[in-house]
Structure formats: structure tokens, C-alpha cells
Amino acid sequence: MPRFAVTIAYIKEHIAALLQTHQTFKRIAFRRRTLEEELQEAVLRGSLRKAFGGLDLLLLGLGIVIGSGWAQLTGSAAQQYAGPAIVISYLVAGLTALLSGTCYAELCTEYPVSGGAFSYVLVTFGELPAFITLSGLVLEYALGMAAVARGFSDYLATLIGADPTSPPFEFAVSQDKGHGFDIVAAVIIMVMSVLLSLGVRESAWFISGVTLVKLVLLLIVCVASYTQGSTDNMNPFTNTVWDADGIFMGSSIIFFSFTGYDAIGNAAEEVQNVAHLPWAIMGTVLTSTTIYLMLALGLALMICPTIACPALFFMPILGTKACSDLGLVAGCTDPPCTCPTIAPTPAAAPAAPSPDAAPTNCYLAVNFISAFLAHGMVWMQYIVSLAALFGIVTALTVGLFSLSRIVMAASRDWLLPPFLARISPRTQTPLVAQMVFGVIIALLAMLVEVDAATSLVSFGTLITLWMVCNAQLFRRYTPEVQMRFTRYGTVEVAAKIDTGSRVPGRLLSQRVRSILVWLHLALINAVTIGMASYYADTSYVDTTPFGEPVNWDENACNPAAQNKHHSPYATLFVLGWFLVTLSFQLCCPMEYQPEGFHIPWWLMPWLPSVAIALLVFSVGSLPRTEYWKIAIYFGIVVLLYLLFSLPMSYIKHSRADRADAEELKVVELACVNGHWQPARTGPGYVTGAMHPATSAHSSAGTHKDSLPHPPGNGSSDIACGSGSADAKGSGRSGSGRHGANGRRTRIRGAQAAQQQHVRHQPLPTTREAGEQAPS
Numbered sequence: 001m002p003r004f005a006v007t008i009a010y011i012k013e014h015i016a017a018l019l020q021t022h023q024t025f026k027r028i029a030f031r032r033r034t035l036e037e038e039l040q041e042a043v044l045r046g047s048l049r050k051a052f053g054g055l056d057l058l059l060l061g062l063g064i065v066i067g068s069g070w071a072q073l074t075g076s077a078a079q080q081y082a083g084p085a086i087v088i089s090y091l092v093a094g095l096t097a098l099l100s101g102t103c104y105a106e107l108c109t110e111y112p113v114s115g116g117a118f119s120y121v122l123v124t125f126g127e128l129p130a131f132i133t134l135s136g137l138v139l140e141y142a143l144g145m146a147a148v149a150r151g152f153s154d155y156l157a158t159l160i161g162a163d164p165t166s167p168p169f170e171f172a173v174s175q176d177k178g179h180g181f182d183i184v185a186a187v188i189i190m191v192m193s194v195l196l197s198l199g200v201r202e203s204a205w206f207i208s209g210v211t212l213v214k215l216v217l218l219l220i221v222c223v224a225s226y227t228q229g230s231t232d233n234m235n236p237f238t239n240t241v242w243d244a245d246g247i248f249m250g251s252s253i254i255f256f257s258f259t260g261y262d263a264i265g266n267a268a269e270e271v272q273n274v275a276h277l278p279w280a281i282m283g284t285v286l287t288s289t290t291i292y293l294m295l296a297l298g299l300a301l302m303i304c305p306t307i308a309c310p311a312l313f314f315m316p317i318l319g320t321k322a323c324s325d326l327g328l329v330a331g332c333t334d335p336p337c338t339c340p341t342i343a344p345t346p347a348a349a350p351a352a353p354s355p356d357a358a359p360t361n362c363y364l365a366v367n368f369i370s371a372f373l374a375h376g377m378v379w380m381q382y383i384v385s386l387a388a389l390f391g392i393v394t395a396l397t398v399g400l401f402s403l404s405r406i407v408m409a410a411s412r413d414w415l416l417p418p419f420l421a422r423i424s425p426r427t428q429t430p431l432v433a434q435m436v437f438g439v440i441i442a443l444l445a446m447l448v449e450v451d452a453a454t455s456l457v458s459f460g461t462l463i464t465l466w467m468v469c470n471a472q473l474f475r476r477y478t479p480e481v482q483m484r485f486t487r488y489g490t491v492e493v494a495a496k497i498d499t500g501s502r503v504p505g506r507l508l509s510q511r512v513r514s515i516l517v518w519l520h521l522a523l524i525n526a527v528t529i530g531m532a533s534y535y536a537d538t539s540y541v542d543t544t545p546f547g548e549p550v551n552w553d554e555n556a557c558n559p560a561a562q563n564k565h566h567s568p569y570a571t572l573f574v575l576g577w578f579l580v581t582l583s584f585q586l587c588c589p590m591e592y593q594p595e596g597f598h599i600p601w602w603l604m605p606w607l608p609s610v611a612i613a614l615l616v617f618s619v620g621s622l623p624r625t626e627y628w629k630i631a632i633y634f635g636i637v638v639l640l641y642l643l644f645s646l647p648m649s650y651i652k653h654s655r656a657d658r659a660d661a662e663e664l665k666v667v668e669l670a671c672v673n674g675h676w677q678p679a680r681t682g683p684g685y686v687t688g689a690m691h692p693a694t695s696a697h698s699s700a701g702t703h704k705d706s707l708p709h710p711p712g713n714g715s716s717d718i719a720c721g722s723g724s725a726d727a728k729g730s731g732r733s734g735s736g737r738h739g740a741n742g743r744r745t746r747i748r749g750a751q752a753a754q755q756q757h758v759r760h761q762p763l764p765t766t767r768e769a770g771e772q773a774p775s
């Protein structure tokens, strides 16, 4: 059939599906996928190359997490909000990352498919929540890459002694730095996209090498800062105006520095041994937290805390008179310009300070470079710039790598255009997705303002991690997850868990237990959202689009009055959260425990519950000015789902059903040497179809054009279990009940659709249209 006719037929089919939105929404939007469906998609699409060993994964994680956020945000968060307590801000953010990372690690071991958070939410809460998670991921990665790339030109200019505000580093559209077009940022993204297209093995070597050099440079930065620092600078420890609030506001800003560790989960289909995934995640979060704490401490020791006085920050915005009318200067312990250990950089050198002019002239952006300059260590600016440049390069490479895998996973499910799921037989990577998103991100990087991007990136990350923690909690407690296919290919009936049999809730019926789980999950979230919004409402985080505080009154200038608003009710919320989590533990027996890496039963449900609270709290501490942008973004996302992805998903599954009606294909897969392989014998194996893809193709042409043929001999090559370890005979096999090798699972082509999905009304469409995917 000619391509043109196929397209017309498809459009007709799409419109027909659109007209049935009210019905399809009910059936599909919250339909969950199973592990076998996800595996099936991965297997049918052909394999990605197994390029990553354990150390590669760790360096991949450190490659993206330690980008340039440390260099750009530590100083400004300390200066504006936290003061020397920025160290505590890093601890809070690190703890948030660690707890959510543990939940992430559990799910990523259980579902070792590309797509990360998107896939976990898809198998737990269904398609629409997964689509929202996907959009959070795209927000995180696309804007994250753009923001990181924007820093590239600045550091490059510093390194070669050029002016970062003039061409070619920036083509200004306004006076302010960061508002122009940044061609260099776009170019570096395209270069990294091309590098990735050379192949995943080569990219992995590149990422590992550059990351190691970066870590050495960061150690030099730490040591140099300790030689210059003084403990006098740690007093007063918190910012005199924001106090404890400043710590949380600081931590929500610098959370950006921890974003990206989920990239490890997105490499799940390319790892040699799935069992390495969780340790690489934990290792990445712990190593980066340690390095960030060391760096933050170095900076805090080097800068005088009065530089963190908000007078310095607001003075240029509000003007000297307005500030002193508000009593801001009174909030500072020293007159700003008498601070002994820091002097303005040459570029910002003020005239001899007069009492009136001093505050405005003294405004100085605090960062590692300005701090080292102030201490006369001019050469350190090159080390800092080089470390940041290397950080940017690795963060970009890993980010582009991960985004293409996320997009590939969503396209396999037809939630994004299916052609994006194609895997290049040459490189064994999703080349199309890589190049398409390379171009999109390059354009974003050229246009987007850095300041606008970082909060949105943190928001995207926090939302996806919040979804993941909810999914982890839900899966461990919900009774329906009792019977399932494990990654060992066996049907697992709920593992016997001591704690489950002790809690009073075990006596309740399955239905009541299920309702209780939903109820508790909703309550945990409601209480923490209440706590976060109450806390945010009673602190001075609101700023107008111009950066001025909105509810700015005399109290803001009076440190003593600052925190009085919080205490009584904030405590009530914390108590509420504690009681709800305790009630969860008592009413809901844990229903199963995965065999691989998992959170131990005695930390459940506390660990994910604390993680949820911290994540929601961090969202609440983000500047309110970002909220409307986020609301518009998610509004567009839901619209896109209704107009594009929902009809696409419907069409895909109705095709699967039709194919199923004609010919039922059951292909058995066996876990061999750590990878799923089509079994050569066994029930349901279709003679002559040596690969599941072959059977799907023969099945009335289903997926015909949308599925790239698997490369080479068609070996299905997705990892299962702690397979490699077993394959090598190390004997590690979960509880000892199941070995990875020789275990089997059934990948049931279209049959899965029949069993798992509600049947669809037949669509008024041509048979041919049903056989071709739009591409």
C-alpha cells in the first residue's frame, strides 16, 4: 500500500479514536501494564548493546549528577538564603536524593527496562500517570541539558580569558547576562549527540574517562579552598534574615545538583548485570553528596557570612533607600564593605565606599571563582572552570543518552511517535530519538535563560521521584501484586514476610486491604502537601517576577520575628504525617518483597514515606513564581495525551486485539546467561518462529512497519535477574529458590492484550490502516 494512502488511513483511524475519547479514557488512561508486556516490547524491538559494567554505571551516574550545578548554585544559594549553613542544605538535599534513590533502586532492579520512572509508574498506576511522569522526565532532561549547556560558554570564556557576555559566547538581546542567544551551547549539544551516535561502548569510555579527570579536579578545588578558609567565616552560621527557612530554600535550589542519578535506571537494558544497578545508584548519590559537602564547606570557609546578608542581594533590586527603610541593613552584623576576607572582583570594583553608596557597589555574586579571586588565588579560576567544563560535558553526554532511552520506551508504547523507538542495527542505540532530541535541546539551550531553567528542572525531577516513591510504596503493600512474573521468570506468590503476618490488618479481606492502601497513600500525600504549603505560606519565599519578596513587611527585616509564624501548626502536620504512616504500618500488611535489591521490611513504610515528605517539601520550597509555568506545562501535557497519545495507545492495543483474534501466539522466553532468550522448546513455542519478533510479524502483519527487525540473529537481548552472576556460576540466585538460568516466562504476543485489557469496540477503519504504523 502506498505510503500516502497509509497516512490517510492512519489519520482516519486517529480521528475515529479521538471521537471515542470518553470511552477510551475510561478504559486505557489508568490501565496498568505488566512486566511481561514491557519485556515483550523490549524484546520485540531488538536489542540494545550491553555496554555497561558496574564501574561504568557508577561513572555514568557521577557523570551526570556532578555537572556544573555545584559551581553555579552553591554560592548563590548561600548568598541569598542559607549562609554558611549551605552545608546543611546539601545534607538535606542529599538525604532526599538518597531516600528517593533507594526506592528508585528497588524498582529499577525489578523492572530492568529502559524508561526508568516512566516504566515503573506505567506498571503501577497506569498510562496517564506514566505520561505525566514522562513529561516530568522530559522537563528534567531537556531543560536540564539546556541549563547545563548554557554554563559551557561562560566557563570556556573564563578559561581562554574572553568576555562571556559578548559574541560568540552570547548574542545579547538585553542588558542582562543570560538573556542572549547562546550559539556555543547549541553547538556543544550537537557535538555530544554526534559522539553518542558513534556507539554506546565508545560513549561509555568517554564518559568514564572525563568523569575521572573531573573528580580529581574537584579534589584540588576542595584542598585549595581549605588552605584559604577560616572557621571565623562560619559565624553566624545561618543567614540572619531567613534563618532555618534559608536552609530549606537553599536545599531546594541546590537539589538541581543531585538531579540526574535516575539516568542509571534508564541504562537498564544496556547493563551486563542487573544486580549492579542499585549499587551504582546508591554509590552515585553517596559519592556526590560527600563531594558536594566538601565543596560547600570549602566555599563557606572562604566567604565572609555577611556577604550572605540579603541586604547585598536586594540592594541592587530595591535600591539603597528602600532597603534601609525596611531595616535591611540593620539585619546585617557588619557593614558589607568592611568584610575582611572578601573584596569585590576587579570587574565590580567600587569607588571608595561612602556610607550611602557602599551597599549597592558591594553587590558581588559569590561563587568559587570570585571567592578564589578574593583570596588572590587567580590560577584557581582555571581549575574551577575546567572542572565545571568537564562536568558539563559528561552531564550533557549522559543526559542525551538517557533522554533518548526514555523517549524510546514511551514510543514503544506509542505514547510518543513510534518511529522514535527505532534502534539502529549499526550502533544498537535508539539513534533517531537521540538525533531528534539533540536538535530540540540544542534549540532550547540556545534560547532558554539559565535561571528560569534550574528550578523547573528540579521540579521535574522532584515530581518524577515523588511518583516513583509512591509506586514503590504501593507495590509492596497492594494485595493485587501478589501474583506476578518475577525477573527470574517464575510466578511468585506473595513472599512470606514476617511483618505482614504480624500486623493487625492481615485479618481484613483483600478488598478492604486494597482500599486501605489507597487511603493511606492519599493521606500521606495530603498531609505532606498540607505541611509543605503551610510552611511555604508562612515564610517569605514569595517573590514577584522581579525577584522582590511579595509579603515583605517589617518582620522580614527583623530576624527575631521571622520564624514565629511556623511553630505550632507545622508541628501538628509533622504529627499528622507520623500518625498516618504508623497507621499504614499497622493496618496494611506488606504483601510481597522482591527477591533482588529491596528496602528491608523494617524500614517500610517509613523510608518511602519520609522520602515523599522531603520531596513534597522541596517542591513547596521552590519559588512560587515557577508555579504558573509548571501549571501551564502540565496543562499542555494532559491535552497532548488526550489528543495524541491516548488515541495512539488505543489504536495500538486494538490492533493487538485483532491480531490476537486471528492467531494466538505464545512465545516462551528463557533466562539464559542473564538475558531473555526465546526458548527453543516448550509449550506455546511457535515452530519456525525463532524469535518473538518473527512470530509477531507473522501474526497478521501486526506491528509490521513500526517494529524494526532485531539486529543480527535476532537474539532477544534484555537482561534478566542477577543473570550474569549466575551465568558465571557464582551461584547467587535470589532466595535460593530460583536460579536465573533456565527459568522461563511467557511472552504472549497479542494474548496479553486480550487478558489484561478491556476489549475495545471495533474501530470503523480499514484493515490495511490497522497494519501500518504512522512513521
Ligand SMILES: NC(=[NH2+])NCCC[C@H](N)C(=O)O
Pocket: 064, 065, 066, 067, 068, 069, 070, 140, 141, 144, 145, 148, 256, 257, 258, 259, 260, 395, 399, 457, 461
Ligand atoms: N537530567 C538532569 N537532571 N540533568 C541535569 C543534571 C545537572 C547536574 N546535576 C548538575 O549539577 O549540573
